[in-house]
Amino acid sequence: MIVLNALKLALRALKRNTLRSLLTMLGIIIGVAAVISVVSIGNGAKARIEASIASMGQNVVQVMSGSSRRGGVSMGFGSAGTLTKEDYDAIRKDVKGIAGISPEVRNSSQVAVGNKNARVSIMGVGSDYPTIRAWKFADGDNFNEGDVQRASKVALIGKTTATTLFGEGENPVGQIIRIGSAPFTIVGLLAPKGMSMFGSDQDDVILMPYTSSMKRLSGGTSFRSFMVQVADPKDIDAVQAQINELLRERHKTTEETDDFMTRNQQEISEVATASSETLTILLGSVAGVSLLVGGIGIMNIMLVSVTERTREIGVRLAVGARGRDILMQFLIEAVTLSIVGGLIGVLLGWLASDRLSSLMQTPTLIATNSVIMAFCSSALIGICFGFFPALKASNLDPIEALRYE
Amino acid sequence: MSTPIVQLEDFKKTYQSGDIQVHAVRGVNLTVQAGEFIAVMGASGSGKSTLMNTVGCLDRPSGGRFMLDGVEVSKLDRDQLADLRNQKIGFVFQGFHLLARTSALENCELPMLYARPSKSASAQKARAMKSLEQVGLGQRFDHTPNQLSGGQQQRVAIARALVNDPKLLLADEPTGNLDSQTSIEIMGIFQHLNDAGMTIMMVTHELDVASYAKRMVVMRDGRIVRDEQVGPRHNAVEELGKLTREQAAVNLAP
Numbered sequence: 001m002i003v004l005n006a007l008k009l010a011l012r013a014l015k016r017n018t019l020r021s022l023l024t025m026l027g028i029i030i031g032v033a034a035v036i037s038v039v040s041i042g043n044g045a046k047a048r049i050e051a052s053i054a055s056m057g058q059n060v061v062q063v064m065s066g067s068s069r070r071g072g073v074s075m076g077f078g079s080a081g082t083l084t085k086e087d088y089d090a091i092r093k094d095v096k097g098i099a100g101i102s103p104e105v106r107n108s109s110q111v112a113v114g115n116k117n118a119r120v121s122i123m124g125v126g127s128d129y130p131t132i133r134a135w136k137f138a139d140g141d142n143f144n145e146g147d148v149q150r151a152s153k154v155a156l157i158g159k160t161t162a163t164t165l166f167g168e169g170e171n172p173v174g175q176i177i178r179i180g181s182a183p184f185t186i187v188g189l190l191a192p193k194g195m196s197m198f199g200s201d202q203d204d205v206i207l208m209p210y211t212s213s214m215k216r217l218s219g220g221t222s223f224r225s226f227m228v229q230v231a232d233p234k235d236i237d238a239v240q241a242q243i244n245e246l247l248r249e250r251h252k253t254t255e256e257t258d259d260f261m262t263r264n265q266q267e268i269s270e271v272a273t274a275s276s277e278t279l280t281i282l283l284g285s286v287a288g289v290s291l292l293v294g295g296i297g298i299m300n301i302m303l304v305s306v307t308e309r310t311r312e313i314g315v316r317l318a319v320g321a322r323g324r325d326i327l328m329q330f331l332i333e334a335v336t337l338s339i340v341g342g343l344i345g346v347l348l349g350w351l352a353s354d355r356l357s358s359l360m361q362t363p364t365l366i367a368t369n370s371v372i373m374a375f376c377s378s379a380l381i382g383i384c385f386g387f388f389p390a391l392k393a394s395n396l397d398p399i400e401a402l403r404y405e
Numbered sequence: 406m407s408t409p410i411v412q413l414e415d416f417k418k419t420y421q422s423g424d425i426q427v428h429a430v431r432g433v434n435l436t437v438q439a440g441e442f443i444a445v446m447g448a449s450g451s452g453k454s455t456l457m458n459t460v461g462c463l464d465r466p467s468g469g470r471f472m473l474d475g476v477e478v479s480k481l482d483r484d485q486l487a488d489l490r491n492q493k494i495g496f497v498f499q500g501f502h503l504l505a506r507t508s509a510l511e512n513c514e515l516p517m518l519y520a521r522p523s524k525s526a527s528a529q530k531a532r533a534m535k536s537l538e539q540v541g542l543g544q545r546f547d548h549t550p551n552q553l554s555g556g557q558q559q560r561v562a563i564a565r566a567l568v569n570d571p572k573l574l575l576a577d578e579p580t581g582n583l584d585s586q587t588s589i590e591i592m593g594i595f596q597h598l599n600d601a602g603m604t605i606m607m608v609t610h611e612l613d614v615a616s617y618a619k620r621m622v623v624m625r626d627g628r629i630v631r632d633e634q635v636g637p638r639h640n641a642v643e644e645l646g647k648l649t650r651e652q653a654a655v656n657l658a659p
Contacts, residue, residue: 005518016506156421311502312504315515316515317488318461318570319490319515319516319519319565320516321490321519322484322487322488322519323487325518397466402463402498402502
């Protein structure tokens with residue numbers, strides 16, 4: 001009853017000074033809106049990174065060859081070429097619970113069709129590769145295991161490369177292209193996959209059997225990396241452990257002296273999202289500071305309000321209001337200010353992140369918990385910063401308050 | 406004999422003003438029985454305001470004893486004083502002290518908001534309405550103070566003072582901001598309430614106003630110097646008639 005009355009009083013007092021109330025709320029409004037839009041942008045970026053990691057394939061364990069050193073400088077994982085065809089066959093044969101495996105042999109080569117040519121990255125892969133990476137075909141079909149055995153001159157072409165070489169709308173399937181000096185038949189057109197998380201175009205690519213790539217283009221005998229797809233996501237750690245064990249046995253290494261590295265998709269995504277999370281936390285805390293400043297604004301205006309209404313407080317005390325009644329009245333007024341501000345802020349933050357996503361062409365994702373958190377902290381700020389002015393009001397001496405001019 | 410409403414025994418009040426001790430009231434004995442209409446007079450600084458604040462439970466005595474309707478006030482804490490003001494005392498101030506931009510009815514409901522146990526909203530409204538009708542303002546319940554004349558505002562204040570059925574109506578210079586005709590009207594309301602059994606204590610410095618009361622107390626330098634029944638007592642109805650005739654005469658004069 002008392003609370004309800006105080007709420008009614010508070011709303012009336014705020015309505016009386018509409019402009020002042022709005023200006024006071026502005027700090028909270030901006031704070032809450034900033035928190036919500038910053039977090040939604042951060043979440044959007046995170047979701048995009050996760051999506052692009054998912055585009056690498058589902059439930060994938062990556063096996064990379066160790067790093068070589070040239071003049072004391074590490075050339076990075078994959079450069080040593082310690083993974084061999086025998087390793088590949090061993091994993092394929094002995095590791096339990098894998099759905100598919102494919103090596104990746106990367107190089108780039110000049111590709112020509114008629115009078116058009118381009119430098120394209122060529123990936124030598126196994127026949128499981130499109131399945132592992134969930135890469136669909138726009139036209140044509142995959143090469144088969146027989147093509148891999150025979151090192152056939154067949155290739156799959158990415159959307160961007162196809163457009164560059166054949167022009168928009170032309171179907172490249174069945175056409176012959178020259179890669180380096182060898183003619184290859186295009187058997188499949190890959191569906192577009194978009195940007196990778198590092199910003200490169202995943203569709204500017206030609207895939208071919210790794211045997212063909214090694215024999216006809218690079219001449220190498222070792223692999224940079226394998227991609228292993230796990231049949232059941234629950235087994236991903238077990239499969240990773242099996243591969244580690246198998247390769248250590250084959251390479252006669254221990255954990256310290258490994259000449260290869262395995263990592264699963266979860267580890268990759270953790271690394272990739274960590275930086276965007278750090279940024280979100282940073283920007284979010286800046287927005288949080290503005291919430292705090294908004295709280296100080298509320299305290300300021302509540303102090304003014306208490307002084308202005310000293311006589312009213314005196315009258316209330318004289319007719320029998322206890323200190324607690326006055327405290328409640330002003331506290332609820334402050335909380336109402338901050339909560340209304342919070343609500344407006346939530347609305348504005350929502351609109352802002354919506355506008356931002358279309359303006360910057362980045363997806364935004366409004367997280368329910370950031371809305372709840374921002375709203376609750378605005379209410380909390382109302383309580384914290386409203387308490388001191390309310391306490392001051394409740395401790396007024398009735399005689400002096402009545403005499404106050 | 407029934408319990409006196411106000412019983413002050415050797416009441417003293419001392420203020421500390423910097424290094425100097427100010428003796429506002431230096432030992433006052435005063436008893437007010439139920440049904441009395443008492444006017445407290447005195448120049449400023451005589452201690453009458455301090456006396457009123459203490460009787461109104463806004464302040465506690467520094468010495469002596471103060472019983473309000475049989476309750477020893479000196480030992481009560483802040484909240485208990487607030488409850489006592491709420492239940493036993495109705496205040497009427499010189500400056501009306503109505504809440505601005507708040508209707509007459511809501512102003513009257515104010516003391517009931519803080520009453521324990523509280524009445525239902527509809528009961529509060531009904532009681533406030535009855536109180537406004539008692540002072541002749543039933544028609545103007547939805548007016549805000551700035552839409553009312555001084556006299557009407559003071560009536561709203563009186564109506565507000567009555568809603569919790571107090572034991573004592575305490576008026577501090579109730580006519581100080583009003584013209585003479587309105588003053589007489591307010592005194593008329595007081596006399597009417599007093600006839601109905603309300604105990605009234607009123608501070609004034611006008612002898613004219615004091616003579617509407619039944620008993621008059623004069624204070625000087627923190628002591629009561631005179632305490633007597635009002636001799637020729639004014640009657641508000643007669644005085645108002647007299648005033649109207651005088652005004653008519655002035656208007657008729659060429």
